Amino acid sequence: MATIRKRRKKDGSFSYLAQIRIGRHGQPDYSEARTFPKKAMADEWAKRYGCY
Numbered sequence: 001m002a003t004i005r006k007r008r009k010k011d012g013s014f015s016y017l018a019q020i021r022i023g024r025h026g027q028p029d030y031s032e033a034r035t036f037p038k039k040a041m042a043d044e045w046a047k048r049y050g051c052y
Helices: 039-048
Strands: 002-008 014-022 030-036
Touching: 002 039, 014 039, 030 039
Parallel strands: none
Antiparallel strands: 002 014, 014 030
């Protein structure tokens, strides 16, 4: 599962936080998050994990 959140920075511009979470049978969930300057970059990163 992937979540993309729009965040306002101190200078008034926006960045995008991409979070992924992968549930694995018999093991703890794997989660990772990264911040990107553009939404398209966040979407592409999430797609690489097959979560979006």
